[in-house]
Amino acid sequence: MSEQHELILTIDHPSGLHLRPAALFVKTAASFQSTIRIANLDREGQPESDAKSMFGVMQQAVSQGHRVRVRAEGPDADAALSSLQQLVDQRFEAEE
């Protein structure tokens, strides 16, 4: 069974998706089986990249206030998206 879902998140962290927040984002994404892709909606023409890859996330150059679209496809797509949503809602503070 495969689900596909997407979600738009606004990154409200002063360092955007750089270093520590990016690392937490990637670690969270990588803990799911689904394919997860990320795209920065506030950078025109930026193609989607792999959200389980640090390079993929850095490439989106997400600064504070940017909106990103996250798409997940696979058996645990729903759970993956809600975990990522939670991480962003808690301003990346939950895991430390």
Added chain:
Amino acid sequence: MSRLHGIAGSSGIAIGTIARLPDATAQISQPTDDARDDLQRLLAAQTEVAAQLQRLAAELRAEDKPNEAGIFEAQVLLANDPSLVSEVERLLAQEQIPLPEAVRKASDTMGATLSRIDDPYLRERAADVQAIGQQIIAVLQGVTLDLRVPEGAIVIARDLTPAQTARLRRLRIAGFATAGGTATGHVAILARALDIPAVVGLGDTLLDLPDGATAILDAAEGLLIVEPDAEELEHYSALRTSRQEDAARRQGLLSLPAATRDGQPIELWANIGHPDEVQRALAVGAQGIGLFRTEFLFLERSAPPDEAEQYAAYAAVLREMSGQPVVIRTLDIGGDKPIPYLQTAQEANPFLGWRGIRFAMRFRELFQVQLLALLRAATEGDLRIMLPMVATPADVAWVRAEIDVAIAGLAQASIPHRADVPLGIMIETPAAALTLDLLATGIRFCSIGSNDLAQYTLAADRSVAELVQRYRHDDPAVFRMIQLAVSEARRLGLEISICGELASEPRAAVALVGLGLEKLSMTPAALLAVKESLRAVSSEEARQQARQALGRADLPQRL
């Protein structure tokens, strides 16, 4: 003897013999004794590099350096990055090249992708990606990047990885110098945090220096002297000893109040040019940031920073200062530092031209974006906005109107912000010092920019070294201008401070306090030295020094 000039990576003086780290990627060969399949070998090498980085992160965390540990924790993810694996796989299939070569190509391509994105932060990360590639290659080749360099060596390298930088400290090296690198790269940041004298960006001529040659590294000056003569060696060796003694003695001042000998309190604040410098300011006990220059956000790029990027930089500093005041100066550039994405005309006299706040008037939209970011960031702490190069009441009125426009826009869109951010001006034109009463409407504070004030008072271009020596910033004319501003500010009930270089010179700082200044802001490196000199004098002695500085030693009048 030869002298190489680069970029100050940290501070301190090192004297030692040159030891060169070889380039891991210089000769790539395919070892034949490993029958495993390329991808298995890649995976094993990635795992090994990730484990090395994880150990470093754990060590730094144990030493209570969580920010530095974070650098390596993020690198662990880069070492295991699936994007790297797929790019290497693609190269192996398409180009039939040896695995190490494929790793180098892949990490170079990934680095190039990041450096093309218009974000200075990501340009630095490009170097991180390439460093990870180098480390993986080293493991694949069986080369160790941790070279046994002799204790006390000055290590030279094309570039260092952050991991190498952290390991060098344990080898008790005297310092290091690299051909590449920038002042804001991870290697320079680590050198400062770990207190290793370092000069970066020396260029490729560095790599031609012979191993074993004697060298002097003056990190703060960005200088490497190779094969110095006896006199120079003696000079730097004495300088190193006295700086070490001074630094050790001044550490003892950290817990003591900043005040004159008879107990008159003086506030010592720090000037910074980048959010990374807040740590240094706090480490020397700065009570606030008296000048946060914002030029770093605008220079060396092809498009202006957006509001989000500026907000992030300002908010980061405010949070780190946890409620202590932060004075942020709006963009202060002009014709002498042209910006590629802004059309500026050639000026016959750039220092008398469209500089500072006048530049903002020309590029009003750019200024609005900065104001929006500042007003929003003000919700994060005690932010104050300071305007550069103000000369007339019309300058201040123009900015007030611009701020009102920004506030109205934010209020209408219900974006959280502060509408009551204190506004202040730099006193760097004689006009500002002479007519402070006329400029004071709508202003809550002012700060003396002594470098420009000296330049405009003495009519001496401060970019000409010989003129700077002849027409000094501690000339009586400059002190009299400052005296005027201080007494006017006091009469008007306006808060006044100084953030020019004059405040960072221990002797001059005493005279400034003698003139009635109670708040001095300076580079963090000078703060403890100034504190020491202030604690050694009484208020009366400070006033005497002020009279002398004003050129009025013969007139024992009341100040």
